């Protein structure tokens with residue numbers, strides 16, 4: 617894969633030239649911004665999302681900016697699709713991955729009693745199980761890079777209680793603890809693990825969640841409690 621030209625670096629004082637990164641959910645919102653940040657510093661990036669058209673549109677935009685970004689579809693909820701994604705990444709990056717950003721996530725606010733088994737499985741599967749599995753799959757590639765870094769995009773909801781966010785919060789809380797265990801076990805392989813826990817960021821996820829949560833708040837009058 618070609619590398620971003622030196623002249624396009626955001627900041628000449630340091631760079632990510634020669635580094636490779638996988639960003640899940642890179643087609644919009646926080647993931648999109650992460651891809652831009654990494655690519656501007658010279659990293660070669662691979663993204664995944666479920667919507668192929670969105671991926672194509674993003675790749676066109678980034679190509680126009682001179683960034684080295686590839687992409688493939690993957691529904692992270694499914695084990696076999698995660699395996700296929702990592703096979704693609706290994707191929708694209710020649711068996712070495714420096715940075716894994718577990719960013720993709722979903723949030724469907726509901727009162728605790730309304731969550732179904734399927735809701736729980738889908739949210740925990742997308743937000744936590746997928747990231748955990750990608751770490752397992754990426755381990756040989758991260759180790760091979762000699763300098764691996766895992767970043768989980770968690771949430772402030774994984775640290776504080778918010779109404780109608782119990783399952784989302786649990787998925788992020790699990791992620792927070794998992795990062796500590798990964799950092800401990802994989803330090804010997806020169807692989808770091810860190811968590812970023814944003815507050816509200818105006819994205820599609822946030823807008824949809826705020827709308828749904830607002831409806832539940834109106835119904836339950838939880839602000840009075």
Ligand SMILES: NC(=O)c1ccc[n+]([C@@H]2O[C@H](COP(=O)([O-])OP(=O)(O)OC[C@H]3O[C@@H](n4cnc5c(N)ncnc54)[C@H](OP(=O)(O)O)[C@@H]3O)[C@@H](O)[C@H]2O)c1
Pocket residue numbers: 640641642643644645646647664665666667670690691692693719720721722723742769770771772813814815816817818819820821822
């Ligand atoms: N926005 C906030 O206020 C906020 C605050 C704290 C934390 N976060 C966290 O930040 C991360 C990004 O959130 P965002 O607000 O940027 O969300 P977003 O705008 O909805 O973007 C989510 C991205 O993830 C992809 N995605 C979702 N489900 C997927 C799946 N099953 N398989 C593959 N890709 C999938 C989406 O593409 P497709 O739909 O095409 O699959 C999209 O590219 C999430 O983990 C979220 O929990 C967000």
